[in-house]
Amino acid sequence: MSELIELASTPAGISTLLIAVLVFGTIPELLLQLAVHLYPPDHPRRQDLLADMEDVELWKRPFWVGSLVVMAPFEAFPIRRRARRDRTRSLEAPAEDLFGPRVPNDTASDAAKAESTTVADRGVGTDIVTVVDVPGAVHLTARATLTVGGPAPDASDNGVTWGDIQRDGTKWGEVEKHTWEDPQGRDVDRGYFEP
Amino acid sequence: MRKTQRLIEVAMVLLDNPNTRHFGYELSKVSGVRSGILYPMLGRLLEVGWLTDAWEAERTRKGRPPRRYYELTDLGRLELGAIAQGARTAAPSARPEAPTTTRGLAWGMA
Numbered sequence: 116m117s118e119l120i121e122l123a124s125t126p127a128g129i130s131t132l133l134i135a136v137l138v139f140g141t142i143p144e145l146l147l148q149l150a151v152h153l154y155p156p157d158h159p160r161r162q163d164l165l166a167d168m169e170d171v172e173l174w175k176r177p178f179w180v181g182s183l184v185v186m187a188p189f190e191a192f193p194i195r196r197r198a199r200r201d202r203t204r205s206l207e208a209p210a211e212d213l214f215g216p217r218v219p220n221d222t223a224s225d226a227a228k229a230e231s232t233t234v235a236d237r238g239v240g241t242d243i244v245t246v247v248d249v250p251g252a253v254h255l256t257a258r259a260t261l262t263v264g265g266p267a268p269d270a271s272d273n274g275v276t277w278g279d280i281q282r283d284g285t286k287w288g289e290v291e292k293h294t295w296e297d298p299q300g301r302d303v304d305r306g307y308f309e310p
Numbered sequence: 311m312r313k314t315q316r317l318i319e320v321a322m323v324l325l326d327n328p329n330t331r332h333f334g335y336e337l338s339k340v341s342g343v344r345s346g347i348l349y350p351m352l353g354r355l356l357e358v359g360w361l362t363d364a365w366e367a368e369r370t371r372k373g374r375p376p377r378r379y380y381e382l383t384d385l386g387r388l389e390l391g392a393i394a395q396g397a398r399t400a401a402p403s404a405r406p407e408a409p410t411t412t413r414g415l416a417w418g419m420a
Binding site: 159162164165167170182185189 | 333334335336338344345346347349350353363365366374375376377378
């Protein structure tokens with residue numbers, strides 16, 4: 116042991132130790148943090164990889180992370196591109212497609228929650244939700260702007276009506292907001308369309 | 311779903327314990343499939359409905375971020391079972407009896 120300490124206290128030993136800490140500790144973690152940021156913010160892969168790295172043995176981390184860093188752009192960019200395309204599409208979709216069917220209350224089944232629409236996911240923001248009319252569409256013929264009131268989502272806001280959807284100048288439906296915690300402890304904020 | 315050797319290796323691991331849920335690194339370690347190949351593959355298996363995923367419960371986390379667990383669906387059991395069976399029939403020696411982990415570890419990529 117004393118020999119090891121002696122070895123580590125030489126200039127060459129210290130630099131070797133430093134390099135080892137960087138190669139097996141800091142650099143893989145830093146690279147993985149950068150790689151997961153290539154995925155959209157709410158993509159499960161982010162959490163998935165960060166959690167799994169905790170189980171990877173230190174000496175394997177450079178290889179494990181290296182493989183992921185090479186793969187991440189090829190997986191993440193198409194996902195981002197698809198998300199952007201969906202967002203554009205969603206802004207042109209009829210209200211029924213933008214917001215899922217109304218879930219009666221917060222005890223809604225997981226399946227029902229999964230089917231509903233995460234407003235933030237669709238990229239329409241948490242402050243202003245705009246449903247754009249589609250010329251010729253039978254579903255929604257008037258432009259409707261939904262204004263989301265209040266600050267960040269709060270569980271106590273559950274069931275609050277976000278805004279009305281107008282059709283031909285009259286109220287046609289409304290969107291209700293429900294919030295709950297997802298498995299990562301983040302607030303999930305969803306809107307339900309109620310004709 | 312394209313039938314690749316990697317898919318077969320992952321299928322074998324999943325089918326060894328079809329009712330058990332696995333997390334990504336565990337699958338990578340046992341099957342010997344590199345992380346850069348495994349995770350996109352898991353994504354595709356989820357998309358086609360052969361796997362389902364769920365997050366680790368709060369009480370089992372022990373201070374680390376929650377794991378994402380993957381589990382075979384009934385459809386997955388059928389489809390991957392057929393793929394694995396096909397692979398076994400086509401080349402009985404294709405899958406070594408010893409765990410493929412050895413190879414992955416040898417390359418330091420598990």
